[in-house]
Amino acid sequence: MDVGQVFGGQFEVRRVLEVGARSTLLEAVARDREQFVVVEVFRRFRLAAENARFSSELERVSTLRSIHIARVLGSGCTSDGSNYVVSEPHDGDSLETLVRRQGPLPLVRIVELMLQVCDALEEAHALRLVHQDVSPETLFVTRLSDGSSCVKIRGFGARLALFAIGEGRLLGASHFTAPEQLPGIDPIDSRTDVWALGATMYELATGHRPFEEPPEQLEAALLGTDPRPLAERRPGLPLSFSDAVMRCLKRSASSRYDSAAALADAIAPYGPRRGVSGAVRGVLAAGATRLRSSTERVRDLVRQRKW
Numbered sequence: 001m002d003v004g005q006v007f008g009g010q011f012e013v014r015r016v017l018e019v020g021a022r023s024t025l026l027e028a029v030a031r032d033r034e035q036f037v038v039v040e041v042f043r044r045f046r047l048a049a050e051n052a053r054f055s056s057e058l059e060r061v062s063t064l065r066s067i068h069i070a071r072v073l074g075s076g077c078t079s080d081g082s083n084y085v086v087s088e089p090h091d092g093d094s095l096e097t098l099v100r101r102q103g104p105l106p107l108v109r110i111v112e113l114m115l116q117v118c119d120a121l122e123e124a125h126a127l128r129l130v131h132q133d134v135s136p137e138t139l140f141v142t143r144l145s146d147g148s149s150c151v152k153i154r155g156f157g158a159r160l161a162l163f164a165i166g167e168g169r170l171l172g173a174s175h176f177t178a179p180e181q182l183p184g185i186d187p188i189d190s191r192t193d194v195w196a197l198g199a200t201m202y203e204l205a206t207g208h209r210p211f212e213e214p215p216e217q218l219e220a221a222l223l224g225t226d227p228r229p230l231a232e233r234r235p236g237l238p239l240s241f242s243d244a245v246m247r248c249l250k251r252s253a254s255s256r257y258d259s260a261a262a263l264a265d266a267i268a269p270y271g272p273r274r275g276v277s278g279a280v281r282g283v284l285a286a287g288a289t290r291l292r293s294s295t296e297r298v299r300d301l302v303r304q305r306k307w
Contacts, residue, residue: 006031007039007084008076017090027089037073038154041084054083060127061156068120070154090154092143095136099204107237110204111271113141114197116151118264121197124156125190125260131156132188134196135176136203175209176200179222179251191253194263198248198256201267206233210249223251241270 005013010031017025017038026039045051062072074086095113099105105113117139124131131138131153138155178195180186202210210227211218227249230242244266250256257263 007041007078007086008074011037011039011074011086013039028086036089038070038087038089039084040087041078041082044080044082051083058085060129063127064120064123064129066120066123068116068151068153069124069156070152087154088152090140092141092152095139095141095151095200095204098141099136099207104207104234105204107205107241107270108272110201111267113139113149113151113204114201115264115268115271117153117197117200118260120151120153121190121193121260122264125193129156130188130190131193131196132181133174133176134193134200135174136200139200175211175218177218177222178253180253182219182222185223186253189253190259191256194248194256194258194260195253197260197263198245201245202227202230202233202249205230205237205245208233226251238270241267 003013003015007013007028011028012031013026013028014036015027017027019025023040023042026041028037028039029035030037042054045054058072058075062075064071070088070090072085072087075084076086077083093101117134121131121134133155134153138153140152140154142150142152144150176196176199178188178192180188180192199210202208211221211225213221227246230237230245231239234242244257244263247266248256248263257266
């Protein structure tokens with residue numbers, strides 16, 4: 001991909017952000033509004049069925065309305081047949097950058113950030129969209145016009161490519177990979193993202209990942225050992241919060257929280273607003289209208305036999 005290349009007649013490439021196994025991330029500017037965007041270009045799919053699956057999955061991702069998910073602004077196909085998706089820019093710092101710069105975060109800050117992520121994932125999970133790659137590297141903190149911080153999830157594009165080629169799992173283990181994401185293990189569902197949320201909170205609280213083994217030993221560690229208890233890594237945290245994080249990291253998905261909303265309910269008392277019901281309502285109830293709207297949109301797609 002070359003600087004100056006134009007996508008869809010309006011998005012001009014300024015620089016390459018990242019080159020991955022399945023896609024390339026580009027920073028571009030919309031010529032008509034001088035708005036910066038991210039263009040994710042996927043490798044060319046070989047089969048017509050793969051293109052069809054990609055389109056159907058993109059339809060679902062495009063229905064997400066949470067302010068905490070980088071919005072899809074457009075999509076298209078290049079002259080060589082490669083699909084691309086245009087989305088909001090990656091403004092702000094990743095949580096990975098934040099914790100590396102500041103060290104372990106205050107508890108109230110961790111909960112404030114993670115409640116926003118729970119809000120976004122609850123909507124996605126209701127539409128049967130499991131992110132599979134939640135981590136401090138895919139969560140970005142931006143600033144709203146009123147000065148408040150807002151977390152945005154990036155990375156749904158990786159899931160689009162996997163779905164298109166008929167694979168249900170990301171390839172290779174990472175330090176935020178749930179055990180069932182390894183080949184031959186349990187099915188993937190919303191509890192897979194709950195595991196990643198626990199791993200993310202663990203790092204934000206301690207500066208360490210639950211498993212720190214090198215790549216060649218990581219799979220064995222995920223399947224055969226337990227991470228060091230959070231209460232040992234950071235003794236000053238409330239025990240019930242530490243227990244909530246460790247519950248997310250159970251090897252068996254059935255032992256974890258069964259939804260992002262259930263996790264939000266457990267950690268909300270330690271956030272900026274005291275009181276479980278009030279805090280959770282303040283974060284999750286705002287998504288109810290979005291969720292109904294998204295669900296109705298998906299039903300329309302089903303009726304139209306688009307996916």
